Amino acid sequence: MRVIFLILITSLMLNAQMLQVGDRVKQIKLKSQHDKVYTLVNNGIWIISWNKATTKIANRYFDEHKMPDNMNLIVDTSEIPSGIFSLFARPKMKKYKHPILLSFDKRYNLTLPFxxxxxxxxxxxxxKVRKIIYIKNSQELEKVLK
Structure with missing residues (x-):
């Protein structure tokens, strides 16, 4: 069973081309934790979080700083089982005022730099993607977004 899963993931990765500098981004719409639909910005910054720890870093930052209109916080929720997400993750996210855009599409998420x-x-x-930066901690995030 595990082998089949690995083969499936590998084939998905091979079919999905990860975005690089110079590539065009798809205009997609994502729902926030409050069920409001947002279109990803054409001009600005996409902040992409891949797990609980990195999402906490971004959420802490936006609790202290107002999120500008030209930023999107995108969270990969494709790996969270729907029951767990509905019962535990989403209710925790709802306490935040800033929009957390939920990306459930595993195939789309594989195109995002990771x-x-x-x-x-x-x-x-x-x-067009102009620059990609990888952030390890809250200090780096603070420094880059100032």
Whole structure:
């Protein structure tokens, strides 16, 4: 069973091309933790969180600083079982005022630049990726977003 899962994940990864500087981003709509629909910004910064720890870092930052209109906080929720998400994760996210955009689409998430336990900052201008930065901790996030 585990082998089948690994083969499936590998084939998904091979089919999904990870975004790089110069690539065009898809204009997609994601729901927030409050069920409001948002279109990802064409000009601004996508802050992408991949797990609970990196999401906490981003949420703490936006608790202390107002999120500008040209930023999106995107959280990969594709790996969370729906029952766990509905019962535990979403209720915790609802306490935050800033929008947390929930990306359940595993295939789309595989196109986003990823490093384990790292926050990805994707700088987008005119729907093109201009710069990618990887953030390890809250101090780096604070420094980059000032």
């Amino acid at each position: 490093k384990a336990d790292i926050i990805t900052l994707l700088y987008v201008k005119d729907t």
